[in-house]
Amino acid sequence: MPETEVSVHVCDAAVTLAFSVLGKRWNGMIVATLGGGRSSFAALRRAVDGISDTVLSDRLSELAQTGLIARTVEAGPPVSVSYELTESGRGLLPILDQLGRWATANLAPQAH
Amino acid sequence: MPETEVSVHVCDAAVTLAFSVLGKRWNGMIVATLGGGRSSFAALRRAVDGISDTVLSDRLSELAQTGLIARTVEAGPPVSVSYELTESGRGLLPILDQLGRWATANLAPQAH
Numbered sequence: 574m575p576e577t578e579v580s581v582h583v584c585d586a587a588v589t590l591a592f593s594v595l596g597k598r599w600n601g602m603i604v605a606t607l608g609g610g611r612s613s614f615a616a617l618r619r620a621v622d623g624i625s626d627t628v629l630s631d632r633l634s635e636l637a638q639t640g641l642i643a644r645t646v647e648a649g650p651p652v653s654v655s656y657e658l659t660e661s662g663r664g665l666l667p668i669l670d671q672l673g674r675w676a677t678a679n680l681a682p683q684a685h
Numbered sequence: 686m687p688e689t690e691v692s693v694h695v696c697d698a699a700v701t702l703a704f705s706v707l708g709k710r711w712n713g714m715i716v717a718t719l720g721g722g723r724s725s726f727a728a729l730r731r732a733v734d735g736i737s738d739t740v741l742s743d744r745l746s747e748l749a750q751t752g753l754i755a756r757t758v759e760a761g762p763p764v765s766v767s768y769e770l771t772e773s774g775r776g777l778l779p780i781l782d783q784l785g786r787w788a789t790a791n792l793a794p795q796a797h
Contacts, residue, residue: 587785588717589734590792595784598708605700622701639792661791668787671780672707673699679773680702680751 594639599624599632601669604641604658608666611645611657641665706751711736711744713781716753716770720778723757723769753777 595601599621606612606620618629633656636642641662647653658666707713711733718724718732730741745768748754753774759765770778 585717585785587789588781589714591781591784591788592707592710592713594788594792595704595707596710596713598704601704601708602701605697641791664787664791668780668783669700669703671783672703673697675776675780676703676706677699679753679776680706 594636594641597632597635599628600636601672603629603632603636604662604665605669605673607642607656607658607662608669611655613653613655617656636662706748706753709744709747711740712748713784715741715744715748716774716777717781717785719754719768719770719774720781723767725765725767729768748774 602621603617606617609620612620614629614633617633618624618626621629624632633642633644637644637656640659642656643659645655645657647655714733715729718729721732724732726741726745729745730736730738733741736744745754745756749756749768752771754768755771757767757769759767
């Protein structure tokens with residue numbers, strides 16, 4: 574082993590856990606969007622540019638299962654389904670805000 | 686449009702930008718691992734459990750291109766290649782730390 578071989582690092586378990594949710598495409602953006610308030614499926618789909626119905630549906634189910642969002646069904650007519658952050662999900666908002674500030678300062682927007 | 690249809694939200698451009706990097710599997714974990722210091726490819730691969738050589742290599746190239754990490758080649762023999770965070774990458778560390786704390790408090794580790 575050459576001398577420049579550095580000591581073994583181990584990725585922090587807590588960070589790994591965080592990215593089991595946030596390292597999945599769209600999840601961070603869905604949570605950030607719901608930070609603006611309760612939203613219908615259609616409004617979410619419009620807000621999260623580029624996501625498909627199927628993928629948004631899958632992501633919402635997963636985020637509900639991990640306890641970050643809650644789904645509410647109001648009997649109609651017409652029946653209305655909406656999504657909002659839970660307390661756990663809201664706990665991410667100040668961190669997402671900091672991530673946004675970091676990105677603005679450190680990442681160049683993708684070229685046109 | 687039913688009355689429960691909420692106002693249109695738009696996902697914050699800065700958060701979208703942040704997740705153009707962090708919403709890609711492994712990137713957050715690679716940055717967090719390099720928070721422990723300069724690392725060789727082999728040490729990184731051991732630290733980020735489950736990643737393949739090819740994917741790690743791709744991610745390191747992308748992270749270097751976005752300016753989060755720097756690659757150093759030391760003439761040998763043997764030639765040694767190592768990776769470390771740039772100032773931009775180090776700016777993520779306190780935010781990743783907060784994400785880890787949030788995850789520990791809010792997410793259940795995956796079932797065995």
